[in-house]
Amino acid sequence: MTIPTAAMLTIGDEILSGRTRDANMPLLALALGEKGISLREARVVPDVAEEIVAAVNALRARYDHVFTSGGIGPTHDDITADCIAAAFGVGIDVREDARAILATNYANPAVDLNAARLRMARIPDGATLIDNPVSKAPGFTIGNVHVMAGVPAVFEAMVAGLLPKLTGGQPLLSGTVQVLRGEGIIAGPLGEIAREHPEVSIGCYPFNRGGVFGANLVARSVDAAALADALAALESLKVSVGG
Amino acid sequence: MTIPTAAMLTIGDEILSGRTRDANMPLLALALGEKGISLREARVVPDVAEEIVAAVNALRARYDHVFTSGGIGPTHDDITADCIAAAFGVGIDVREDARAILATNYANPAVDLNAARLRMARIPDGATLIDNPVSKAPGFTIGNVHVMAGVPAVFEAMVAGLLPKLTGGQPLLSGTVQVLRGEGIIAGPLGEIAREHPEVSIGCYPFNRGGVFGANLVARSVDAAALADALAALESLKVSVGG
Secondary structure (H helix, E strand, O other): OOOOEEEEEEEOHHHHOOOOOOOHHHHHHHHHHHHOOEEEEEEEEOOOHHHHHHHHHHHHHHOOEEEEEOOOOOOOOOOHHHHHHHHHOOOEEEOHHHHHHHHOOOOOHHHHOOHHHHHHHEEEOOOEEEOOOOOOOOEEEEOOEEEEOOOHHHHHHHHHHHHHHOOOOOOOEEEEEEEOOOHHHHHHHHHHHHHHOOOOEEEEEEEEEOOEEEEEEEEEEOOHHHHHHHHHHHHHHHOOOOO | OOOOEEEEEEEOHHHHOOOOOOOHHHHHHHHHHHHOOEEEEEEEEOOOHHHHHHHHHHHHHHOOEEEEEOOOOOOOOOOHHHHHHHHHOOOEEEOHHHHHHHHOOOOOHHHHOOHHHHHHHEEEOOOEEEOOOOOOOOEEEEOOEEEEOOOHHHHHHHHHHHHHHOOOOOOOEEEEEEEOOOHHHHHHHHHHHHHHOOOOEEEEEEEEEOOEEEEEEEEEEOOHHHHHHHHHHHHHHHOOOOO
């Protein structure tokens, strides 16, 4: 069974300035792992049309899915929907179904649904809407690109609604063995274990807590039996460690 | 005065799995902003040689600086130094100055500096070392690529030592105006302010705190006078707001 691949594209000057930490990438990564879709690349680009278009086209050509975050609100710096339309070479306009959904968010749509807010109902031709149970303004899917909001609560809700509709592969299973020895000591035998278990990805993440050196050895695989074998081998590093 | 540009490349399966949050990107972004270097793109790639080489070559051709994080430890999954050498088409081997620095980290280097740890002294030909005051194992700079550790305390210390040696531009200045109104209401006049201040980048970051809708309006510029003008205009959104 093949594992579908994915990339995430985060759009926004506020992430690149360091002012805002991107909470959406780790959230999506964990959700995709459970779904059996492998996140293979993440990019952050500024609110610049050419950069967004180029990144969307590079990533959608290469991965089974592209998930974007940010830039679909009502203000002047929200240019993602237009950039997606440009990337696909399709038109974009206010769509009636999106406008109707958006209208349900306002007490008096005739007044409240002003020109700025109506921008949130502009959908590229041929896209399908992604539900936003938090604040109504929908995301959308066009081709293999899923366009979602940057506000974390909205992004999370959109992901929760979208992922069940996608075809996943085998979920990526993982296990962790914590070893209270420096990674430089276990590196040799650890490398042998990694070579002996090619179907398991093994990572070594060192730490130093109050002067105690250790490492979390994380094994990941879609094959439960292979993962169990690798974890048993990693357990042995707790005791039988050479110089 | 031109502003030097930069990209960050984070290397590591643990970031793409969602297991570990990348703290290094926001740290670097803020430090670069103070230095007057503009972070224009960030990428995360897995521990796969071809992916690392391709990303390094794409980014170093495009930006004045590339900063990498991760993959320079002693274990089998630490392949960054070799990938950098491959990207530049140069050789790589244990270098005596790096070995001597590394040796100072161990009580008995003749025994403790085993084959795995010696990998941390493998430096691509022509690189200069980046100091690691935390755990000795150095980073390095080759061409316009600065290769640093993924462990946040080490990354931070390396950045602190490296940045004073780089030529910065004018520091990016910023100011924030908080408006307790929905972004859909202020979007129209906000867009006008953005158009009237082309030398200032203005972002709108909405929030909903306990049912109160508001937005942080963040203005950024290297021009202090232009920034002050824009912030004064943004202050007006607190009171004189149309429908």
